[in-house]
Amino acid sequence: MSALSLAALRTSCGVPPKIIRSTSRLLSNDGHTITNVEKTFHRRSCCVQTYILSVTRLYSSQPHNPKVPKMPTWEPVPEDQLPQPAQIPADLVDKLERLALVDFRTKQGLECLEKAIRFADQLHVVDTSGIEPMDSVLEDRALYLRDDAVKEGDCAEELLQLSEKTAEEYFVAPPGNIPLPKREERAAMLKHSEF
Amino acid sequence: MAAFCVAASELLHNMKQISGFYPKASCVIRRIRTTNPRCDSQIQPRAKSTPQQLVGVVGLEIHAQINSSTKLFSGSSVRFSAPPNSLVSFFDASLPGTLPVLNRRCVEAAVMTGLALNCNINRKSLFDRKHYFYADLPAGYQITQQRQPVAVDGTLTYSLLEGKKRSQVIRKNVHIKQIQLEQDSGKSLHDDVHSQTLIDLNRAGVGLMELVMEPDMSCGEEAAAAVRELQLILQALGTCQGNMSEGQLRVDANVSVHRPGEPLGVRTEVKNINSVRYLARAIDYEIQRQIGILQRGGTVQNETRAYDSKSGFMPEPNLPPLIVYEDNASLPAGIDACQAVVVQKIKEGLPELPSIKRDRLVQTYGILPEHSFTLVNEDGLVEYFEAVLMATKKEPRKVIGWVTNELLGHLKQQDLSVSQSPISPPALAELLELQETGHISSSVAKQVFQKMWRSPGKTAAQITQEHDLGLVSDTAQLHSICQKVVDSHPDEVHAIRNGNKKVLNKLMGLVQKETKGRADPVLVRKILQEKTS
Numbered sequence: 131m132s133a134l135s136l137a138a139l140r141t142s143c144g145v146p147p148k149i150i151r152s153t154s155r156l157l158s159n160d161g162h163t164i165t166n167v168e169k170t171f172h173r174r175s176c177c178v179q180t181y182i183l184s185v186t187r188l189y190s191s192q193p194h195n196p197k198v199p200k201m202p203t204w205e206p207v208p209e210d211q212l213p214q215p216a217q218i219p220a221d222l223v224d225k226l227e228r229l230a231l232v233d234f235r236t237k238q239g240l241e242c243l244e245k246a247i248r249f250a251d252q253l254h255v256v257d258t259s260g261i262e263p264m265d266s267v268l269e270d271r272a273l274y275l276r277d278d279a280v281k282e283g284d285c286a287e288e289l290l291q292l293s294e295k296t297a298e299e300y301f302v303a304p305p306g307n308i309p310l311p312k313r314e315e316r317a318a319m320l321k322h323s324e325f
Numbered sequence: 326m327a328a329f330c331v332a333a334s335e336l337l338h339n340m341k342q343i344s345g346f347y348p349k350a351s352c353v354i355r356r357i358r359t360t361n362p363r364c365d366s367q368i369q370p371r372a373k374s375t376p377q378q379l380v381g382v383v384g385l386e387i388h389a390q391i392n393s394s395t396k397l398f399s400g401s402s403v404r405f406s407a408p409p410n411s412l413v414s415f416f417d418a419s420l421p422g423t424l425p426v427l428n429r430r431c432v433e434a435a436v437m438t439g440l441a442l443n444c445n446i447n448r449k450s451l452f453d454r455k456h457y458f459y460a461d462l463p464a465g466y467q468i469t470q471q472r473q474p475v476a477v478d479g480t481l482t483y484s485l486l487e488g489k490k491r492s493q494v495i496r497k498n499v500h501i502k503q504i505q506l507e508q509d510s511g512k513s514l515h516d517d518v519h520s521q522t523l524i525d526l527n528r529a530g531v532g533l534m535e536l537v538m539e540p541d542m543s544c545g546e547e548a549a550a551a552v553r554e555l556q557l558i559l560q561a562l563g564t565c566q567g568n569m570s571e572g573q574l575r576v577d578a579n580v581s582v583h584r585p586g587e588p589l590g591v592r593t594e595v596k597n598i599n600s601v602r603y604l605a606r607a608i609d610y611e612i613q614r615q616i617g618i619l620q621r622g623g624t625v626q627n628e629t630r631a632y633d634s635k636s637g638f639m640p641e642p643n644l645p646p647l648i649v650y651e652d653n654a655s656l657p658a659g660i661d662a663c664q665a666v667v668v669q670k671i672k673e674g675l676p677e678l679p680s681i682k683r684d685r686l687v688q689t690y691g692i693l694p695e696h697s698f699t700l701v702n703e704d705g706l707v708e709y710f711e712a713v714l715m716a717t718k719k720e721p722r723k724v725i726g727w728v729t730n731e732l733l734g735h736l737k738q739q740d741l742s743v744s745q746s747p748i749s750p751p752a753l754a755e756l757l758e759l760q761e762t763g764h765i766s767s768s769v770a771k772q773v774f775q776k777m778w779r780s781p782g783k784t785a786a787q788i789t790q791e792h793d794l795g796l797v798s799d800t801a802q803l804h805s806i807c808q809k810v811v812d813s814h815p816d817e818v819h820a821i822r823n824g825n826k827k828v829l830n831k832l833m834g835l836v837q838k839e840t841k842g843r844a845d846p847v848l849v850r851k852i853l854q855e856k857t858s
Contacts, residue, residue, distance in 0.1 A: 229456075229637060231458065265451070265640030265642075266640060266641075266642050266644075266645060268642075268643075268644075268645040269645055270645075271645045272645065272648070272660075272664065273427060273644060273645045273646065273647050273648065274426060274427070274664070275427055275428070275429035275432065275663070275664055275666070276400070276426045276427065276428055276429060277429065277663065278393050278394045278395050278428055278429065278430035278431075279394065279395065279400065280394055280400060280401070280402045281395075281400035282399055282400040282401045282415070282416075283401035283402050283411065283412045283413060283414050284411055284412075285413070285414075285415075286408065286409070286410040286411045286413065289410060289413060289415075289418050289526075290410065292418075292420075297519070297521070297523055298409070299408060299409040299410055299411075300409050300410070300514070300524060300525055301410070301523070301524040301525075301526070302521050302522070302523060302524070303460035303513065303521070303522040303523070303524050304460070
């Protein structure tokens, strides 16, 4: 049963079935691993969509690094410890789309956004009172200061070749910032368009 | 009640002028300026019974291009005009895999400017990314220092010349909120022929110092004086060349109007200003425009660009915090000298600032503060003045008038700079010597000056000779002329003998007319007094 579930899971991860059979043979030799995988599955079944397979890597020439735990050593934070799920008003979606120039207004897009926020909500469990926020892991390094001497530039030809459209020695800008229409106008626009 | 009527009618008068206002009619602008109530007018004594007038509130955001050989984060050259995209490195073009490397000269420039403006220098400052989409910003973000800039809390002290003769020097302060290092964007040119936008990245990545000022000013004149003073300071420090027309100093003004004591009104931005004079006009126009709107019962519209909304900031992950050290004692052990920016060392190396220079000129030469102000305000005028002093024995206090009135007046009329003056310092000195030694009178000296201006190269002596303007000091000749005048005006002589001394001036005038103004006035007076006693 476990091998079959394994197969199902593996397929959904995009690994072809042929390899799975060899995997199951490997696994059956190492009973310990199967049991653990089973246990993992049971634990995971109450959590949604975490396809974690902690088995040995196939086709890896290096042995398993002992510093890397064979099983995950963390558990997702239980729901009751998280704050309220974030409500994303339509205006905010509008603003985000405008800032990022990414279309994610579909149901799938919004779900993805909500899940991402939920995932990040786990950070709220950590107590950070009295601690300065860290904005770079480089903060204990010295910032290198360079001399004011000309060392670069003079490569206009090379740079212009990278651009699709140029005019003499200038880059031609893509069509300008066309601001996204407001929410209400959009609905009207989409109705009349072919999308 | 009467005061209210006066105030209201004055406003109406202003508005009538504004309703006929077109930006190109510069003469109208001048009228507005002179009829404007003085922007620093204190509370009128009758304020209790009158509703307070709307006053302007002006805050400035200044971007000063750092005078360095290379850009802020890359080693490409900084030059005003060069073939398009020839001063662009891979980092400036934001090709993937490139990283910013901070230019020490830019840090020193920012610290120097902060010290000159009495700021607190932050020992630790941080870099951020400000994200917005525009064709001239290849990375899609600008590296700036929004959260913790290199210098905060400073003061810019500037002076205004006020009073009927512009002889009163009034000192004012503007609070500087912060000075931050940031990248400049590229330039976009619009090609209307092909309806496309062309991008030149030569300017992208050049170091800028953004100076954020509090809205402490109330009219265009104050803003212009503050910017002028900042220009002089930056030029003296060498951190920025301060040329507004070349875009080295960019000023954006935030203008609003309100009644004193009430909350601030809606702000509008005045941008794309390329001279100090235009800055004053543009701000005053905007203030009048807003007052006009409010008086008619409307509301001021504010068109902010989309990326002005306060989002799109994140810490710059590729740059650790910037540390500047207080003095040599606080340097960590083993640090390379060229890796350390030491505030003490920079403070000791600061050149003479304009305000100090003005005080020094007053002390050294005994001239008045307003003269000193005019001298320092004009490029090259101090050097001119000092060159004249070297070539003449005349007192500085007597020379200064010639330099600030005659010379400067003529230069301004023809829109010339000091270096373009047709009269050189030695030539002017010679003219003054002629006057000092009694060869020509002071009124004649002014005439000679004008002639010298129109025919550069001719010396004062030559002109005096040619036009026979030399002082007549031949006593015999003077005696005979005076005698003639005395003889032909017996009534006046009688009046003088009876005690009316003022009539003597009339006789003197007659003598001067005879001699075409070339008589030595002191001598003439003496002779006349003798003859009429």
